[in-house]
Amino acid sequence: xxxxxxxxxxxxxxxxxxxxxxxxxxxxxxxxxxxxxxxxxxxxxxxxxxxxxxxxxxxxxxxxxxxxxxxxxxxxxxxxxxxxxxxxxxxxxxxxxxxxxxxxxxxxxxxxxxxxxxxxxxxxxxxxxxxxxxxxxxxxxxxxxxxxxxxxxxxxxxx
Numbered sequence: 248x249x250x251x252x253x254x255x256x257x258x259x260x261x262x263x264x265x266x267x268x269x270x271x272x273x274x275x276x277x278x279x280x281x282x283x284x285x286x287x288x289x290x291x292x293x294x295x296x297x298x299x300x301x302x303x304x305x306x307x308x309x310x311x312x313x314x315x316x317x318x319x320x321x322x323x324x325x326x327x328x329x330x331x332x333x334x335x336x337x338x339x340x341x342x343x344x345x346x347x348x349x350x351x352x353x354x355x356x357x358x359x360x361x362x363x364x365x366x367x368x369x370x371x372x373x374x375x376x377x378x379x380x381x382x383x384x385x386x387x388x389x390x391x392x393x394x395x396x397x398x399x400x401x402x403x404x405x406x
Contacts, residue, residue, distance in 0.1 A: 252316035255295045257286045296319040296358065300326035302334050305342050310398060312353035319356040319377050347374065
């Protein structure tokens with residue numbers, strides 16, 4: 248895991264590529280020192296958050312967390328569920344309990360994708376602190392459907 252952490256961080260603390268040619272513009276940085284200024288600016292803000300989305304990842308989570316350097320752990324529930332189903336010898340609930348307990352024992356924040364605001368609220372009550380409350384596609388399609396419904400509800404008189 249230390250190798251993964253080093254790959255996420257810029258030199259001198261890590262080995263991340265310095266190919267951040269466009270990122271400095273987002274911070275209003277331009278000129279010959281833009282990339283170096285950007286790296287100095289963001290180096291303290293980079294988070295290392297491995298995503299657990301397989302039975303193997305879940306099984307190795309205690310040793311991953313023991314290695315240190317993780318700012319949080321994020322569960323990929325759909326891929327994890329597929330991996331559990333393919334293993335045929337465990338239940339997703341048991342794997343989730345293992346992940347949750349491992350994060351709690353290591354005092355590492357735990358995140359997960361939730362399909363809606365209601366699901367995110369439920370996960371918050373379960374102790375998750377890093378949440379994706381819906382995907383961009385879900386938000387866009389829901390908003391488009393709502394706007395279309397509103398437009399259809401308006402009566403229009405034709406001549």
